[in-house]
Amino acid sequence: MKCFSIVLITGFLISCSSSDNDLGYQATPIDIEVPQLFSNLLLPPAIPSDNPQTIEGVTLGRKLFYEPLLSGDGTQACADCHLSENSFTDSARFSIGITGAIGTRNAMPLYNMAWNFEKKFFWDGRATSLEAQALDPVENVIEMNNTWPNAVATLQATSAYPELFSQAFGTSIITKELVTKAIAQFERTMISGNSRFDQYLLGDQNAITASEINGFNIFMDEERGDCFHCHGSNSNPLWTDNIFHNNGLDSSFDDVGLGGITGDPLDNGKFKSPSLRNLAYTAPYMHDGRFETLDEVINHYSEGLVYSETIDPLMKYIAEGGAQLTEADKADLKAFLLSLSEPGFTSNPDFQNPN
Amino acid sequence: MKMKLLIIIVIIGLVSCSSDDDKASDILISVINSQNWDGENITASDLGTTEFIDENGEILKIERLRYLISKVILTNSYGDEIEIGTYKLVDLADNNTLNYATNIVVPPGTYTGISFVYGFNEEDNIDQAYPDLNTASWNWPEMLGGGYHFMQLDGTFTSPTNISPLPFNYHNGTARISDGVFEQNFIRVNADGLSIDSNTNIDIKMNLAEWFKDPNTWDLNVLNTGLMGNYDAQREMNENGQLVFSVYLGD
Numbered sequence: 001m002k003c004f005s006i007v008l009i010t011g012f013l014i015s016c017s018s019s020d021n022d023l024g025y026q027a028t029p030i031d032i033e034v035p036q037l038f039s040n041l042l043l044p045p046a047i048p049s050d051n052p053q054t055i056e057g058v059t060l061g062r063k064l065f066y067e068p069l070l071s072g073d074g075t076q077a078c079a080d081c082h083l084s085e086n087s088f089t090d091s092a093r094f095s096i097g098i099t100g101a102i103g104t105r106n107a108m109p110l111y112n113m114a115w116n117f118e119k120k121f122f123w124d125g126r127a128t129s130l131e132a133q134a135l136d137p138v139e140n141v142i143e144m145n146n147t148w149p150n151a152v153a154t155l156q157a158t159s160a161y162p163e164l165f166s167q168a169f170g171t172s173i174i175t176k177e178l179v180t181k182a183i184a185q186f187e188r189t190m191i192s193g194n195s196r197f198d199q200y201l202l203g204d205q206n207a208i209t210a211s212e213i214n215g216f217n218i219f220m221d222e223e224r225g226d227c228f229h230c231h232g233s234n235s236n237p238l239w240t241d242n243i244f245h246n247n248g249l250d251s252s253f254d255d256v257g258l259g260g261i262t263g264d265p266l267d268n269g270k271f272k273s274p275s276l277r278n279l280a281y282t283a284p285y286m287h288d289g290r291f292e293t294l295d296e297v298i299n300h301y302s303e304g305l306v307y308s309e310t311i312d313p314l315m316k317y318i319a320e321g322g323a324q325l326t327e328a329d330k331a332d333l334k335a336f337l338l339s340l341s342e343p344g345f346t347s348n349p350d351f352q353n354p355n
Numbered sequence: 356m357k358m359k360l361l362i363i364i365v366i367i368g369l370v371s372c373s374s375d376d377d378k379a380s381d382i383l384i385s386v387i388n389s390q391n392w393d394g395e396n397i398t399a400s401d402l403g404t405t406e407f408i409d410e411n412g413e414i415l416k417i418e419r420l421r422y423l424i425s426k427v428i429l430t431n432s433y434g435d436e437i438e439i440g441t442y443k444l445v446d447l448a449d450n451n452t453l454n455y456a457t458n459i460v461v462p463p464g465t466y467t468g469i470s471f472v473y474g475f476n477e478e479d480n481i482d483q484a485y486p487d488l489n490t491a492s493w494n495w496p497e498m499l500g501g502g503y504h505f506m507q508l509d510g511t512f513t514s515p516t517n518i519s520p521l522p523f524n525y526h527n528g529t530a531r532i533s534d535g536v537f538e539q540n541f542i543r544v545n546a547d548g549l550s551i552d553s554n555t556n557i558d559i560k561m562n563l564a565e566w567f568k569d570p571n572t573w574d575l576n577v578l579n580t581g582l583m584g585n586y587d588a589q590r591e592m593n594e595n596g597q598l599v600f601s602v603y604l605g606d
Contacts, residue, residue: 043486117490220496222526223581228496229507235483235494266403310403313418313509313522316580 025170027054032114035193037201037237045114045188051131051181053188056168059354061186063164064179066353069154071098071144078137078183079353081107085346087278088190093289101142104255106289109282111192111345112275118242123271123287125244126261130187134180148176155179192277192345193237197336201234208339215336218329225301225323225333229314230273239277239340244270245312248305249286257287259310269310280341294337298330380463383554386427386455388445390420393564399448409567413575415512415523417563420447422506423474423493424455424559429551430468437461442475444491455559466551469602471559474505474541480529499584500529500537508566512575523579525566527596530589538586540593546602556605565599566592 030053032045047053064070068077081095082088088110094103105123113121119128127133137143138151155161155174162172169178197216199207218225220233230247232239244258246269253259259268271287285291291300302325305311305318317323325333345351390397392407397417406414425442440456447453474480482501483489495502508525530538551557567573571591582588 041483041486041489043490115490217498220498222496222524222583228494229492232492233494233496235489236492238490241492307519311522313511313524316522316524319519319521 027056027168027170029053030055030058032188033191035191035198035237037198038115038193041235041237042115043117046117046119047114047188048129048131051184053185054168056164057182057185058189060164060168061182061184062351063354064183065186066355067155069158070138070146070151070179072146072150073098074154076144078134081137081143082110084348084351085281087111087192087281087346088351089282091283093284095143097140097143098145099142101145103142105287106284108274109278110187111190111277112238113190114188115238116242120242120244120272124257124261125272130184131177131180134183134187135176138176152176152179190345190351192342194344195277195340195342197339198237198342200339201237209335211332211335212339213336214329215332215334215339218325218333219336224325224329226314226316227276227301230312231276238275240273240275242272244272245314246270246308246310247301248307248311248315248318249290249300251306251308253308255288266310269308270312276337276340278341278345280338281346294334295330298325298333301325302330382461382463382466382551384429384439384459384461384551384557385457385555386440386459386557386559388424388443388453388455388559388561390447390561390563393562397447397563399450402448407564409512409564409575410569410572411514411567411574411576413512413514415510415575416520417447417508417510419507419509420563421445421493421504422508422561423488423503425472425475425479427455427469427471427559429461429466430470431464431466433464442479442485442488444488444493464552467549468545468547469549469557470543470545471600472541472543473596473600474528475503476541476543477539480539480541495528496583499531502529504528505541508563512579514576516576521575521579523575524582525592526583527589527592528583530586530593531584532586538590540589542593542596542600544600544602549602549604551604558603558605560601560603561599562601563599566595569595569598571595 032047032053034045066077066079068074070077076098081090083090090107093106095107096102108123113130121127121130121133127136138146138148152174161174165174165178166172168182196207219227230241230245232241244267250269253269256268258270259265279294283292285294285297291297301322303322305315305322307318311318401417403416403418406416408414422445423442424445426438427440429437429439439459439461443452443455445452480502482497483494488494488503493503495504504526506525506527509523511520511522513520528540530540532538571594573595578588
C-alpha cells in the first residue's frame with residue numbers, strides 16, 4: 001500500500017512540472033563558510049529548509065542586491081543604503097529614498113545574519129525572517145517606493161533575469177518570493193569572523209595589544225563596562241544577543257521601537273542590540289544614528305544614561321548616570337571594540353557589485 | 356554528559372521498538388518548570404507589571420528571569436538511576452522553555468526519587484562547552500571562574516530609602532574567592548519519598564521569594580547590582596537557594 005502511495009505522489013509531482021517550473025531541477029548546493037571560532041562556539045547557521053544555499057541562488061541574490069531596477073524609478077538598489085565600505089550600513093545618519101524622503105532610523109549593518117536565531121530583523125524586529133526583511137524596503141515609500149508587482153514585471157522584462165532565476169530556482173517566472181529568497185541567500189554569505197580579536201581568541205597572542213586586552217576586561221567586568229550581557233563575549237563571538245533592550249537613550253520616545261510592533265507599552269524604547277563587529281566602518285551609531293563617534297557611544301554608557309520606565313535593569317548605573325569609566329578605561333575599551341573590525345570583510349570581492 | 360544522553364536515547368529507542376504488550380507498561384515522564392512567589396504563580400504576563408514584596412520589605416518588579424536546570428535523574432525503588440534530561444535554560448518570557456523534557460519514556464517500575472541540579476555541577480560547568488548556551492550569551496566571565504550563569508534575575512525595586520525605581524541584577528554562578536580561586540556554587544536538589552509508577556508530569560517549582568528570605572534576609576538597598584564578583588553575595592544566594600525548589604507530581 002505504501003509503495004502504491006509513493007507511486008501516486010511521484011506521478012502527481014511529475015504531472016505538475018513544466019519547463020517553466022521544473023520541480024525536478026536542483027541548483028548547485030553550497031555550504032556556508034563558517035569561521036573557525038563560530039564553528040567552535042556557536043550553533044550551526046540557521047538556513048531555512050525552503051531556501052537552501054546554492055551557487056546560482058547566491059549569484060542571483062548578489063546581482064539583485066546591487067540592482068536599482070527594484071526601486072520605483074530604477075535608481076536605487078539595496079546596496080545604495082547598505083554600502084560595502086561601511087560594513088553594509090549607511091554612513092549617513094538617515095538614508096534618503098528615491099523621492100528624497102528621509103528615513104528615521106540608521107540603516108543596519110549586514111553580516112552574520114544566518115546566526116540570528118531569534119529570527120527578528122530590523123531595529124524593531126518586525127520581520128521574522130531574512131526573506132521577509134527583504135520584502136520591506138522595495139515597497140517602503142520613503143525608501144525604494146516601488147510595488148512588488150512592478151518590480152517583478154521590470155525584472156521579468158529584462159533579457160538576463162529570467163534565465164538567472166531559472167538557473168537558481170528552476171523557473172524563469174519571477175516572483176517576489178524568489179527575489180527575496182535569492183537576496184537572503186546572498187546576505188547569508190556575508191560573514192564577518194576574522195578580526196584581530198578573532199585571531200587572538202584562536203591563539204595568536206600577538207594579534208592584539210595590551211590596551212585592547214584591558215579593554216576586553218573592562219567589557220567583561222560587571223562593575224565597569226558590563227557590556228557582555230547584551231553584546232556577546234569571547235564565548236559568543238556574534239557580539240550581540242540579537243535581543244531588544246532600552247539602553248537609556250531617552251526619557252520619552254518619538255520612536256517606540258519594539259513596542260510599535262508588539263503593541264506592548266513595556267516594549268517601548270527597546271531596540272535590537274547591534275553587533276559590535278566592524279564598528280570602525282559603521283558610524284553613526286544607535287538606531288537613530290545619534291552618535292557620530294564611538295567616543296560618544298562610550299560616553300553615553302559612562303555618563304549619559306537617561307531614565308525611562310522601560311529602561312533595562314542591566315543599565316545598572318542609571319542613578320549615577322552611567323558607569324563612570326575613567327578616561328584610561330574609555331580609551332582601552334574603545335581600542336578593544338575597534339579590534340573587532342575586519343578590513344577584509346568590507347573589501348571582500350565576493351560581496352562587491354557584479355553588475 | 357553527551358555519552359549518557361546517547362545511552363538514554365538508545366534506551367528510549369530500544370524501549371520504543373519493543374512489542375505492543377511491553378509498551379503498555381512503559382512510563383511517560385514530562386518535566387515542567389514553574390515559578391511562584393510564596394505560592395502565587397508567576398508567568399510571563401507578570402514580567403514588568405506585577406509588584407512583589409520581599410522579606411525585607413522592598414517592592415520589586417521582575418523584568419527578566421532565566422535559570423539553568425541540569426541533570427534531572429529519576430531513581431527507582433532498586434536504586435537505579437535514569438537521567439531524563441541533560442540541561443535546560445529556562446526563560447520565563449519564553450513558554451517553549453518551560454518544559455524541561457516531554458514524554459520521556461522510562462522502563463516500567465516504581466520511581467521513588469528525583470534529583471536535579473540548579474545550575475551546573477563542577478563536572479558539567481565547562482567553559483564554552485555548550486553552543487546553545489554560548490549563543491544565548493549565558494556564559495559566566497572567565498575572570499569569575501568561567502562556565503555559565505545559573506540564574507539571571509533582573510528587575511527594579513523601591514523602598515522607603517529608594518523611592519525611585521532602582522535596578523537589581525540578582526545573577527548567580529561560580530563564586531570567586533580571589534584572583535584565580537573559585538568555589539562551586541551549584542545546588543543539588545533531591546526529592547525523595549515519591550511514588551511514580553505511571554505516566555506523570557513532574558513540576559519543578561521555583562519560589563522566587565525564597566531567594567530573598569531564608570536564611571539570609573536580602574537587603575536590595577545594599578545588594579542590588581554588581582553581585583557576580585561579590586563572593587559573600589554569591590554564597591548567600593546559594594544558602595537561600597536551598598529552599599527555593601520543590602517538586603510536585605501531576606497526572
